[in-house]
Amino acid sequence: xxxxxxxxxxxxxxxxxxxxxxxxxxxxxxxxxxxxxxxxxxxxxxxxxxxxxxxxxxxxxxxxxxxxxxxxxxxxxxxxxxxxxxxxxxxxxxxxxxxxxxxxxxxxxxxxxxxx
Amino acid sequence: xxxxxxxxxxxxxxxxxxxxxxxxxxxxxxxxxxxxxxxxxxxxxxxxxxxxxxxxxxxxxxxxxxxxxxxxxxxxxxxxxxxxxxxxxxxxxxxxxxxxxxxxxxxxxxxxx
Numbered sequence: 243x244x245x246x247x248x249x250x251x252x253x254x255x256x257x258x259x260x261x262x263x264x265x266x267x268x269x270x271x272x273x274x275x276x277x278x279x280x281x282x283x284x285x286x287x288x289x290x291x292x293x294x295x296x297x298x299x300x301x302x303x304x305x306x307x308x309x310x311x312x313x314x315x316x317x318x319x320x321x322x323x324x325x326x327x328x329x330x331x332x333x334x335x336x337x338x339x340x341x342x343x344x345x346x347x348x349x350x351x352x353x354x355x356x357x358x
Numbered sequence: 359x360x361x362x363x364x365x366x367x368x369x370x371x372x373x374x375x376x377x378x379x380x381x382x383x384x385x386x387x388x389x390x391x392x393x394x395x396x397x398x399x400x401x402x403x404x405x406x407x408x409x410x411x412x413x414x415x416x417x418x419x420x421x422x423x424x425x426x427x428x429x430x431x432x433x434x435x436x437x438x439x440x441x442x443x444x445x446x447x448x449x450x451x452x453x454x455x456x457x458x459x460x461x462x463x464x465x466x467x468x469x470x471x
Contacts, residue, residue, distance in 0.1 A: 246401075273457055284463045285402075285447070298458070333401050337457065345390060345451045347459055349401030 244268075246350035248334050254356045260322040263353045266315055267336030275347060276309055276319050277333040285333075291317065292339075324357045331355070360385045364448045364462035371438055372470050379433040379465050381422075381448035389450040391415075391424050391431040392459065396445040405433075405446070443469045 247266040255261055267274050275290040289299040294311045302309070306325070311317040321328055331354050335347040364381040371377060383391065390409045394402040406415030411426035420435045431448060448462040 275458075285461050287458060290458065292457070335401075339457070345457055345459065346392070346404050346407065347402075349403065351399075351401050 246334055246336055246348055248332075248350035248353050250353060251351065252354045252356075254358065255324055256358050257325055258323045259357075260320065261324045261328075261355060261357075263319040263332050263334075263355070265317045265319070265334030265350060267317070267334070268338075268348055269315070271336035271338040271348070272314070273337045273339065273347075274311060274317050275335040275337075276317070277335065278330045279333060279352070280330045288319070321355075324355075326357045329355055329357050360389065360450060360452055360460050362448050362450055362460055362462040364446075364465055366463070367445075367466040368468055369465060370468045370470065373440055374437045375469075377433070377435040377438045377442075377467070379446055379448075379467070381431045381433065381462060383429050383431065383448075383450050385429075385450055385452055387452055389452045391422070392449040392451070393420070393422055393431070393433050394447040394449060394461070396447065396464070398444070402447060438467075438469050440469045440471050443467055 249264045272293050276288040279285045288301045289309045291311045309319045331352045333352045335349045337347045361384045392407045393405040395405045396402045406417040408415040408424035414423045422431050422433045445464045445466050447464045449459050451459045
């Protein structure tokens with residue numbers, strides 16, 4: 243099993259540019275989560291999907307952020323326009339409802355975003 | 359609402375020392391409890407879990423016991439190694455409400471050789 247795959251691993255861009263982060267969840271998992279991690283705020287849940295449908299996007303910081311899941315094997319997180327305060331590590335995680343009560347999440351390696 | 363509180367770091371110990379990282383939680387119902395570990399430059403990975411009161415989760419020499427009476431899930435290891443240096447997150451989920459996991463703020467652990 244390849245695990246959760248994220249791309250790119252590193253992204254450096256200039257303020258005002260559009261940034262797209264990509265995630266491929268573990269095959270068969272029906273939940274997908276996007277997190278942001280910074281030193282100041284720690285780990286924050288941005289949005290999560292169940293069966294490709296967004297369930298809770300209350301953690302999305304503002305309208306500049308959007309996420310989609312067009313199919314069970316792919317999701318994107320887009321920032322447009324990007325700002326320096328968006329610099330962080332963005333993690334994607336997936337889990338399967340068939341895992342029972344424990345709801346274990348499997349994390350990808352993260353995308354380190356730097357906005358200059 | 360559900361929440362997790364864990365001790366602030368960083369925690370610095372010498373190799374072979376005993377480790378305790380405290381974690382308490384607030385939740386309605388009967389949550390599942392987790393410890394996740396994040397090694398430098400990597401994503402979080404599950405270290406251990408417990409799904410009901412008095413359960414003990416264990417892995418790689420780490421242990422934590424689900425204590426409902428004290429709403430705690432403290433992480434312990436009898437003899438730490440330099441390779442245990444990482445950030446440790448206590449977390450809970452309430453599968454009867456939703457499928458989110460609520461994470462604590464994390465505790466950074468440094469082990470000195």
